[in-house]
Each structure stands twice: as C-alpha cells, then as structure tokens.
Amino acid sequence: MGKVLALWIAIGxxxxxxxxxxxxxSISVMGASxxxxxxxxxxRLWQRAHPGYQVVVSGGGSVAGLIELGRGHVNVxxxxxxxxxxxxxxxxxxxxxxxxxxFVVNRRAGVDAVGANVLADILRGRIGNWAQVGGQAMPxxxxxxxLASGARLAVERQVLGGRGSFSRFALMQLSNGAVLRTVADTxxxxxxxxxxxxxxxxxQLAVGGRSFDRREPNAWPYYAxxxxxxxxxxxxxxxxxxxxxxxxxxxxxxxxxxxxxxxxS
Amino acid sequence: xxxxxxxxRTDRRxxxxxxxAAGLYAAVGxxxxxxxxxxxxxxxxxxxxxxxxxGVHWNPLAGQFGLVPFMSGTLLVTALAxxxxxxxxxxxxxxxxxxxxxTGPSLMTRGxxxxxxxxxxxxxxxxxxxxxxxxxxxxxxxxxxxASAGIVLALMILPTLAVLxxxxxxxxxxxxxxxxxxxxxxxxxxxxxxxxPAARANxxxxxxxxxxxxxxxxxxxxxxxxxxTIWQLNLLRPGATLTTQIxxxxxxxxxxxxxxxxxxxxxxxxxxxxxxxxxxxxxxxxTP
Numbered sequence: 057m058g059k060v061l062a063l064w065i066a067i068g069x070x071x072x073x074x075x076x077x078x079x080x081x082s083i084s085v086m087g088a089s090x091x092x093x094x095x096x097x098x099x100r101l102w103q104r105a106h107p108g109y110q111v112v113v114s115g116g117g118s119v120a121g122l123i124e125l126g127r128g129h130v131n132v133x134x135x136x137x138x139x140x141x142x143x144x145x146x147x148x149x150x151x152x153x154x155x156x157x158x159f160v161v162n163r164r165a166g167v168d169a170v171g172a173n174v175l176a177d178i179l180r181g182r183i184g185n186w187a188q189v190g191g192q193a194m195p196x197x198x199x200x201x202x203l204a205s206g207a208r209l210a211v212e213r214q215v216l217g218g219r220g221s222f223s224r225f226a227l228m229q230l231s232n233g234a235v236l237r238t239v240a241d242t243x244x245x246x247x248x249x250x251x252x253x254x255x256x257x258x259x260q261l262a263v264g265g266r267s268f269d270r271r272e273p274n275a276w277p278y279y280a281x282x283x284x285x286x287x288x289x290x291x292x293x294x295x296x297x298x299x300x301x302x303x304x305x306x307x308x309x310x311x312x313x314x315x316x317x318x319x320x321s
Numbered sequence: 322x323x324x325x326x327x328x329x330r331t332d333r334r335x336x337x338x339x340x341x342a343a344g345l346y347a348a349v350g351x352x353x354x355x356x357x358x359x360x361x362x363x364x365x366x367x368x369x370x371x372x373x374x375x376g377v378h379w380n381p382l383a384g385q386f387g388l389v390p391f392m393s394g395t396l397l398v399t400a401l402a403x404x405x406x407x408x409x410x411x412x413x414x415x416x417x418x419x420x421x422x423x424t425g426p427s428l429m430t431r432g433x434x435x436x437x438x439x440x441x442x443x444x445x446x447x448x449x450x451x452x453x454x455x456x457x458x459x460x461x462x463x464x465x466x467x468a469s470a471g472i473v474l475a476l477m478i479l480p481t482l483a484v485l486x487x488x489x490x491x492x493x494x495x496x497x498x499x500x501x502x503x504x505x506x507x508x509x510x511x512x513x514x515x516x517x518p519a520a521r522a523n524x525x526x527x528x529x530x531x532x533x534x535x536x537x538x539x540x541x542x543x544x545x546x547x548x549x550t551i552w553q554l555n556l557l558r559p560g561a562t563l564t565t566q567i568x569x570x571x572x573x574x575x576x577x578x579x580x581x582x583x584x585x586x587x588x589x590x591x592x593x594x595x596x597x598x599x600x601x602x603x604x605x606x607x608t609p
C-alpha cells in the first residue's frame with residue numbers, strides 16, 4: 057500500500073500543475089439556452105476586437121448558470137430568472153432586452169385566439185377540449201418546459217399567477233425547438249416558445265385580443281427578460297463584454313426587444 | 322542485476338501501477354456512492370424512506386417527493402423493452418449461430434456491433450420521427466408515451482442482446498450438438514432441448530446486461546416519453562423514468578435543497594437496482 061501511495065504521489069508531482077479554470081484571459085458564460093445564439097454571435101465579434109481573449113459559451117439552463125456563477129466556476133451567467141440568494145448572492149445584472157413568449161397551437165385545434173383567462177385555464181389543465189373554446193372536438197394536449205426553464209417561470213408568473221400551477225398532465229420538452237416540433241406534430245397541442253421565430257405547422261395564438269407584431273413588440277404583454285449576471289468583483293474585460301452584449305443594436309435579429317428607457321440598467 | 326531480477330522488478334512495478342489504477346477506480350465508485358448517500362440522507366431522514374419511496378405525488382415545489390411514478394415508469398419501460406427485444410434477439414442469435422455459414426456469422430456480428438455502438442440520441446431521434454407518430458395513430462393520444470420509450474429502448478438493446486445471445490449459443494460444445502443429432506434429434510429439438518438449457522446461464526446474464534442498459538438509458542427515452550410525472554399504468558400515456566426525471570430537474574435544484582436530495586434518492590435507487598442485477602447474475606456463475 058505504501059508503494060502504491062508513493063507511486064501515486066510521484067505521478068502527481070511529475071504532472072504539470074493544472075491551470076485554474078477559467079484561465080486569466082478567458083471568459084466563460086453559461087446558462088439560458090434562449091439567448092445562446094445571440095451571446096455566441098456577440099462573443100465572436102467581441103473576441104475579434106479583443107485579441108488574446110477567448111469566450112466560452114455553453115447552455116445548461118438559467119438556474120445552472122446562476123449556481124455556477126455563485127460558485128465562481130463561470131464569469132457570466134445567462135438567465136431568464138431573477139437570481140435567488142442561495143444560487144448566487146449579490147450578483148449584478150445586465151438585461152439584454154425583452155424576449156417575447158409566444159403561445160403556439162396545433163393547426164388542427166381550430167383556435168387562433170383566446171382570452172387571457174381562458175389561456176390560463178388551458179395551461180392549468182382545467183379546459184380539456186378545444187370544443188369548449190370554439191375549436192374542434194379534440195383533447196387539449198399541453199406541452200410545457202421543465203421547472204428549470206425561465207420561459208416556464210415567466211408563463212407561470214405572467215399568465216397563471218404563480219409557481220406550481222401548471223397542468224400536471226402536460227408533456228415536458230427540454231427546448232424551444234422540441235416544444236415547437238411537438239406542438240406541430242401532436243393534434244390538439246398547445247405550448248409556448250421564447251423569441252420570435254419561424255413557426256411552421258403551428259398557429260401563433262392571439263391572447264386577450266392582442267397578437268405579437270414585430271413592428272409593435274411592446275404591445276405584447278408576455279415576455280422573459282434574459283439578463284447577463286456577473287459577480288461584483290468582475291474583471292474589466294468581463295464587464296466590457298457584458299456591456300457590449302447588452303448594448304448591441306442588432307439584438308432584434310435574435311428576437312430581443314430593447315427595453316424601454318429606464319428599465320435597462 | 323541479472324535479466325531475471327530486472328524482469329521481476331518490472332513485474333512488480335506493473336502490479337503496483339495496475340493496483341493504483343484499480344484503487345483509483347474503486348475510490349471514484351465509492352466516492353459517487355458516498356456523495357449520493359450524503360446528499361439523500363437528510364431527505365430520507367426527514368420524509369422517511371417508505372414515504373419517499375411509496376409516495377405517488379411528485380411536486381417538489383410543494384414538498385411532495387413521491388418516487389412511485391418514476392419507479393413504475395422505469396419498470397414498465399424496461400419490461401416492455403425486454404419483452405419486445407428478447408424474441409427478436411434470440412431469433413437473430415439462432416440465425417447467426419446455427420443457420421448462417423462461412424463468413425455469415427461474423428458479418429452479422431459486425432453489423433450488430435455497429436448498431437450497438439450507435440449513440441442513443443440517434444435512436445431517440447428515430448423514435449421521435451417514427452415511433453411517436455405510429456403510437457399516436459394507434460392510441461389517439463399524443464404519442465409520447467411509455468410504449469414509445471419501450472419500443473425505442475427495445476431497438477437500442479436488441480443488437481447487444483443478439484450478440485451476447487449468439488455468443489452464448491456458440492459456447493455450447495459442438496460435440497454435444499453432434500451427439501444430439503446422431504441420436505436422431507432434429508435441429509429444432511437440439512436447439513430447444515439441448516442448446517438452450519445448456520446455454521441458460523449465459524443467456525440469462527446477457528439478458529441482465531440488456532436490462533441494465535435499459536434501466537440506465539436516459540436521452541433516447543427522454544425524447545419520446547413525454548415527461549409526465551403522474552403515476553399511471555397505461556403504456557399509451559406519457560410518463561417518466563428515474564433517469565429522465567433526474568435529467569429534467571437537475572438544473573433547477575441547487576445542491577443542498579430538498580429537490581436535489583430527492584434526485585439523489587432516485588440515483589441511489591438506480592444504483593441499488595444495478596447492484597441487485599449484479600447479485601442475481603452472480604447466482605448464475607456456472608457455465609457449460
């Protein structure tokens with residue numbers, strides 16, 4: 057046993073010291089997948105203007121990003137959810153804008169507009185057939201996202217009036233794309249996706265007499281606010297990077313609607 | 322130093338090195354187990370082992386941590402997968418071991434090995450585009466279901482099971498088979514009354530390997546099962562397994578929270594299930 061230990065120590069001391077991660081000139085970003093494409097595109101441009109820096113961007117979900125930021129494992133967390141103290145205390149947020157949450161319905165349901173209360177009852181599972189709201193006689197299939205999803209949290213707060221009120225019979229899909237596909241393929245399905253996007257095979261639902269219009273994005277009431285969070289002692293490079301992303305003018309290309317003056321930090 | 326003593330010294334070094342590698346592996350395994358025990362312990366002490374294991378409601382935000390829906394989903398999906406894969410795998414194995422001649426058996430084994438190595442996400446994708454719509458048409462439901470997960474899993478474990486079955490059948494000494502045929506038994510009689518009983522231990526172990534793979538599969542199952550956390554036994558309805566629920570909820574519960582501890586209990590259950598499979602397979606040690 058002593059020899060094994062000695063050999064182990066010898067191998068360990070012979071290996072080069074493992075560098076601390078992230079390396080000093082790298083910036084690691086983790087969190088919500090809803091703004092992954094925007095942050096990756098922005099990171100590429102920022103790196104061009106800052107030679108020698110490497111930005112590493114990965115998903116994993118809002119909560120995972122915040123927890124890793126709180127532990128000091130990443131420099132920046134992307135999150136649709138406001139941070140709780142037990143995840144990451146005292147962090148500073150840089151909102152990227154508003155990301156519309158759109159409700160989508162399978163074409164065969166025969167419904168393209170509902171009231172806000174009706175939408176809430178559908179998502180809670182209280183309305184079980186589209187015929188009850190003027191559609192085809194077809195069961196309602198609610199397609200949701202897991203508890204970790206920022207979009208689900210926003211829907212629960214803005215439509216359902218609180219956490220934990222989502223239909224227990226909902227199908228769960230892990231991404232916006234999976235929700236879209238499931239809604240498009242499943243007769244009677246309804247779901248929600250973040251960001252304006254091509255919505256083939258589904259009907260975009262008007263809610264309470266309002267439908268999302270990119271020319272008047274602020275008229276649509278359902279939004280998530282994806283935000284970049286950093287620790288208070290973040291380096292100047294990290295702060296420069298998040299400020300750059302929070303101010304880029306081409307955010308609309310990625311579905312992000314700039315916040316009205318006064319809401320942006 | 323003589324050449325002999327140098328060789329002895331080299332042997333000792335190799336033994337130490339291999340011992341260290343084995344020790345590291347054991348330490349990692351024990352570390353995982355310890356982490357799960359430490360993580361799950363407080364919840365089990367607070368809620369009670371049986372209340373946690375036998376509860377039928379999963380609503381971690383409301384403090385409900387019943388794991389029956391996931392244990393039931395895991396068992397149903399695994400059982401369906403084994404039921405579907407078993408006869409097909411045996412048919413392939415019999416063809417490979419007793420019907421094909423020349424390079425046929427090795428070609429078949431190669432093909433099955435390639436299929437066994439296909440990443441699970443690809444099987445999940447296939448399930449999403451093929452199995453889910455078929456189940457939807459059959460059942461009139463959403464298609465995402467325990468049945469879809471079972472069918473996808475069956476296809477996933479089929480190549481592994483067929484290769485292991487084929488190996489088990491070819492291990493039966495040819496002289497036994499020749500003796501059976503010489504006594505006037507037909508090929509079918511030889512297969513059913515001699516080869517299967519003689520290969521029983523290896524066939525059983527092969528099945529346990531397939532069960533273990535089915536129990537632990539996550540991604541392909543997650544893509545087609547629907548993720549519903551309500552306990553029900555209808556195979557045509559959506560559900561969830563222990564592994565898919567860990568995947569779904571891991572990102573939302575930070576370490577130290579009750580939800581995180583519940584996920585650790587699920588992982589412990591899976592490890593306990595695997596341990597039971599290993600113990601059962603050890604009872605079938607004797608081979609022909």
